[in-house]
Amino acid sequence: EKYQIAVCVGSLRRASLNRKTASALMTLAPETFQWNILDIGKLPMYNEDLDETPPDEWVSFRKALKDADGLLFVTPEYNRSIPGVLKNALDVGSRPYGANAWDGKPAAVVSVSPSKIGGFGANHHLRQALAYLNVPTLAQPEAYIGDAAGLFDDQGNLTEDSTRQFLSDFIQAFKTWVERFR
Ligand code: FNR
Helix, strand or coil: CCCCEEEECCCCCCCHHHHHHHHHHHHHHHCCCEEECCCCCHCCCCCCCCCCCCCHHHHHHHHHHHHCCCEEEEECCCCCCCCHHHHHHHHHCCCCCCCCCCCCCCCCEECCCCCCCCCCCHHHHHHHHHHHHHEEECCCCCCCHHHHCCCCCCCCEEHHHHHHHHHHHHHHHHHHHHHCCC
């Protein structure tokens, strides 16, 4: 049985460590997962005035969320919180009022940082919003990927066996989590 997993990466940077981590997770994932990487950088900023005439990007984004069986968030930490581009995506998906497209979708959160704290602040700010949005989010294992600049070679391949093992275990736990909500 196939599961459609929507992926939100909280960085738009070409050489993003978060994007590389998301790619590694997708490679390590079970074959039953089919991926849809959402282009959250293309979403116009949320504005309630546009609820009646939503931009096409909002409409297709909400549709992609509705079609998803699960959600994978991979995010950097900006100023001890989540980047604005990711918060905007959460807001766009949550509206119009009463039509929250995130509702009930099982999720997992990974934070990635070149610093040692591993994006803990972003990870938990994201969890705060997801709790409100009624998104059941995998509690354990937690994934705070620190010192991330040294984890990849120039081609974006993982160089650390221990990280590969951790990410592999993580995505297996997420698989079990998603299956509980089918
Ligand atoms: C950062 N960075 C950062 N790192 C961190 O661990 N905690 C933080 O609070 C911040 N704050 C912050 C703010 C802003 C505006 C920027 C641009 C960066 C550093 C950040 O972790 C680093 O740039 C990562 O490489 C970003 O992730 P990607 O783009 O590599 O996925």
